[in-house]
Amino acid sequence: MREITVDVLDDMARGAGILGTGGGGDPYIGKLLAREAIRRHGPVPLLSIDEVPDDATVVPVSGMGAPTVLLEKLPAGTEELAALRALEAVIGRRATHIVPIEVGGVNSMIPIAAAAQAGLPLVDGDAMGRAFPEAQMVLPTLIGVRNTPMALADDKGNTLVVDAVSNHWAERIARAACTQMGCQVSCADTVMRGSQLRDGLVPATLTLAFSLGRAVRQARAAHTSPVLAALEVLGGVELFSGKVVDAERRTTGGFARGSARLSGDGELELSFQNEHLLARRDGAIVATTPDLICVLDTDSGEPVTTEGMRYGLRVTVLGVPCDPRWRSPGGLELAGPRYFGYDCDYHPLAGHRV
Amino acid sequence: MREITVDVLDDMARGAGILGTGGGGDPYIGKLLAREAIRRHGPVPLLSIDEVPDDATVVPVSGMGAPTVLLEKLPAGTEELAALRALEAVIGRRATHIVPIEVGGVNSMIPIAAAAQAGLPLVDGDAMGRAFPEAQMVLPTLIGVRNTPMALADDKGNTLVVDAVSNHWAERIARAACTQMGCQVSCADTVMRGSQLRDGLVPATLTLAFSLGRAVRQARAAHTSPVLAALEVLGGVELFSGKVVDAERRTTGGFARGSARLSGDGELELSFQNEHLLARRDGAIVATTPDLICVLDTDSGEPVTTEGMRYGLRVTVLGVPCDPRWRSPGGLELAGPRYFGYDCDYHPLAGHRV
Numbered sequence: 001m002r003e004i005t006v007d008v009l010d011d012m013a014r015g016a017g018i019l020g021t022g023g024g025g026d027p028y029i030g031k032l033l034a035r036e037a038i039r040r041h042g043p044v045p046l047l048s049i050d051e052v053p054d055d056a057t058v059v060p061v062s063g064m065g066a067p068t069v070l071l072e073k074l075p076a077g078t079e080e081l082a083a084l085r086a087l088e089a090v091i092g093r094r095a096t097h098i099v100p101i102e103v104g105g106v107n108s109m110i111p112i113a114a115a116a117q118a119g120l121p122l123v124d125g126d127a128m129g130r131a132f133p134e135a136q137m138v139l140p141t142l143i144g145v146r147n148t149p150m151a152l153a154d155d156k157g158n159t160l161v162v163d164a165v166s167n168h169w170a171e172r173i174a175r176a177a178c179t180q181m182g183c184q185v186s187c188a189d190t191v192m193r194g195s196q197l198r199d200g201l202v203p204a205t206l207t208l209a210f211s212l213g214r215a216v217r218q219a220r221a222a223h224t225s226p227v228l229a230a231l232e233v234l235g236g237v238e239l240f241s242g243k244v245v246d247a248e249r250r251t252t253g254g255f256a257r258g259s260a261r262l263s264g265d266g267e268l269e270l271s272f273q274n275e276h277l278l279a280r281r282d283g284a285i286v287a288t289t290p291d292l293i294c295v296l297d298t299d300s301g302e303p304v305t306t307e308g309m310r311y312g313l314r315v316t317v318l319g320v321p322c323d324p325r326w327r328s329p330g331g332l333e334l335a336g337p338r339y340f341g342y343d344c345d346y347h348p349l350a351g352h353r354v
Numbered sequence: 355m356r357e358i359t360v361d362v363l364d365d366m367a368r369g370a371g372i373l374g375t376g377g378g379g380d381p382y383i384g385k386l387l388a389r390e391a392i393r394r395h396g397p398v399p400l401l402s403i404d405e406v407p408d409d410a411t412v413v414p415v416s417g418m419g420a421p422t423v424l425l426e427k428l429p430a431g432t433e434e435l436a437a438l439r440a441l442e443a444v445i446g447r448r449a450t451h452i453v454p455i456e457v458g459g460v461n462s463m464i465p466i467a468a469a470a471q472a473g474l475p476l477v478d479g480d481a482m483g484r485a486f487p488e489a490q491m492v493l494p495t496l497i498g499v500r501n502t503p504m505a506l507a508d509d510k511g512n513t514l515v516v517d518a519v520s521n522h523w524a525e526r527i528a529r530a531a532c533t534q535m536g537c538q539v540s541c542a543d544t545v546m547r548g549s550q551l552r553d554g555l556v557p558a559t560l561t562l563a564f565s566l567g568r569a570v571r572q573a574r575a576a577h578t579s580p581v582l583a584a585l586e587v588l589g590g591v592e593l594f595s596g597k598v599v600d601a602e603r604r605t606t607g608g609f610a611r612g613s614a615r616l617s618g619d620g621e622l623e624l625s626f627q628n629e630h631l632l633a634r635r636d637g638a639i640v641a642t643t644p645d646l647i648c649v650l651d652t653d654s655g656e657p658v659t660t661e662g663m664r665y666g667l668r669v670t671v672l673g674v675p676c677d678p679r680w681r682s683p684g685g686l687e688l689a690g691p692r693y694f695g696y697d698c699d700y701h702p703l704a705g706h707r708v
Binding site: 086090156157158159160161162163164165169170172173175176177179180181 | 440444510511512513514515516517518519523524526527529530531533534535
């Protein structure tokens with residue numbers, strides 16, 4: 001894919017929603033933002049990591065907040081560019097490329113909107129290879145790239161620039177401000193040079209999201225299983241299939257936290273903080289963060305976000321191995337189950353990511 | 355007074371504590387910071403408003419947070435300069451003068467420390483003529499001066515720059531971040547030109563604080579009433595004298611909130627949010643914000659902060675008329691009793707401020 005047009009958004013958003021492991025916000029709202037921006041400013045050139053010059057200034061643009069809030073409070077559409085401009089003012093140079101910080105529903109689409117508005121190309125990849133709830137949970141943290149200066153902008157016109165002593169501190173301070181700014185802001189942070197992209201990004205995740213979303217749609221049209229089609233693209237395993245019998249969530253500290261229980265051949269319990277982080281089958285752990293726990297509507301193959309989990313929904317849960325860098329000691333310290341307060345070690349899923 | 359030396363700090367801190375109406379933090383800790391900075395960098399030149407050139411860049415430097423936290427977590431001593439430098443980087447010019455944002459315990463002393471560290475003169479005055487709990491409650495707000503960009507710095511080395519659509523929004527966002535940064539940060543904000551000081555400041559409040567503190571000390575040495583000596587300097591009225599029989603406080607939302615009951619000739623109830631804001635005598639309102647409600651130890655004349663109110667303490671409560679600009683409709687909207695959620699109108703104290 002050489003450019004992102006309105007025609008690919010549906011499939012890409014669907015696939016990104018699946019890779020978003022329940023988080024990253026509702027893809028639908030992100031899609032509306034991206035579509036509007038492309039219609040107004042034209043298609044967005046998509047470059048592979050190899051095509052980005054070493055001295056490029058690559059800026060991830062994303063949304064921060066609780067996805068539950070996004071459902072009720074639509075963005076103004078001006079936040080992405082406001083955050084980008086605030087960051088550029090502080091670093092003293094203009095962005096040359098935009099990139100997603102994560103591949104997840106709304107956060108795969110917001111960078112498209114930002115790139116269209118700023119008239120910049122987008123890099124095909126992201127800094128997580130999935131979605132994670134906190135700003136420091138990116139591969140650049142593992143290679144010593146700071147996520148500050150971090151610029152935040154809200155729908156009212158307020159902006160904020162954080163300069164922190166660590167990527168964790170930036171997350172903590174920005175999250176508190178974000179909560180006060182309405183729990184939904186745009187961020188520009190974790191600036192990278194082109195030469196850092198190979199170590200700082202998981203490559204080609206936007207085209208992966210597109211292929212995944214297209215495979216699901218095509219399977220549905222062909223009356224074959226969209227879940228199997230997704231598995232074929234992703235290379236993971238089916239963990240469980242069943243019906244949601246309980247879902248409990250609360251929006252606290254700027255996050256949507258909670259758990260859901262599925263009933264089928266036994267019981268599966270999913271624990272989440274914006275994203276699905278832990279899956280227990282009949283009490284035994286079957287998958288943990290940083291591996292991907294993806295929940296799909298069994299019939300349609302559509303991604304089910306954590307805030308979309310509701311009683312009676314029939315879903316299939318897939319486990320997909322994470323990027324191998326997340327399995328390093330540093331990666332697990334940053335985004336393993338213990339960081340999130342779960343009293344268990346990482347249980348690596350078998351197999352490799354496609 | 356032409357300069358601030360370590361010799362004047364005791365009296366000035368005492369007087370500022372009284373003018374701080376129970377807030378502004380413990381003067382003792384502020385005094386230590388100022389003394390250390392003066393010892394290291396030399397005395398701080400003190401200029402009257404008239405002596406500041408029209409094109410000067412005057413920067414208020416202050417502490418934000420809950421005074422209750424300050425008692426347990428001492429500042430690192432690097433925050434003031436870090437906040438100032440972060441602000442200067444954003445506005446693109448260096449400060450030429452420092453000024454207190456409020457005349458209150460720690461917040462009269464922090465600007466002295468900041469001025470000493472930065473090697474800049476201090477302006478004799480402040481933006482409130484008392485202490486108030488929120489950042490937008492300054493005379494500059496009444497004349498349209500924005501309090502952003504607002505720079506915050508904590509003891510760990512984190513900094514933050516807020517650019518908000520209103521002075522209220524800046525307070526709201528900064529307060530949330532401040533709470534996360536440990537509830538005690540330094541701020542540099544509300545930059546003024548020299549030409550704006552006449553409308554933006556209450557003049558000569560540092561020398562007033564000094565005179566007040568000295569009068570209290572001298573009365574004590576002469577075995578006359580320090581409370582009467584304070585009244586003579588301040589020009590207010592004695593509202594009540596009695597014993598603290600109840601004090602209730604909680605640190606929530608970045609503030610120390612609560613109330614205290616005094617017993618004497620009847621009963622006086624004081625309500626506070628960092629500062630004393632409302633005094634009811636036997637149920638009838640006798641003084642409200644923005645007038646100053648100053649609580650003094652009856653025997654020593656020392657200021658009693660809201661966090662220092664404790665059972666058995668014998669105190670005298672003075673009411674002192676505020677700067678007349680606070681009595682305007684705009685001033686009352688910004689800092690009158692209804693803003694703080696009290697269901698009553700402003701009850702102006704008789705008399706004029708000396």
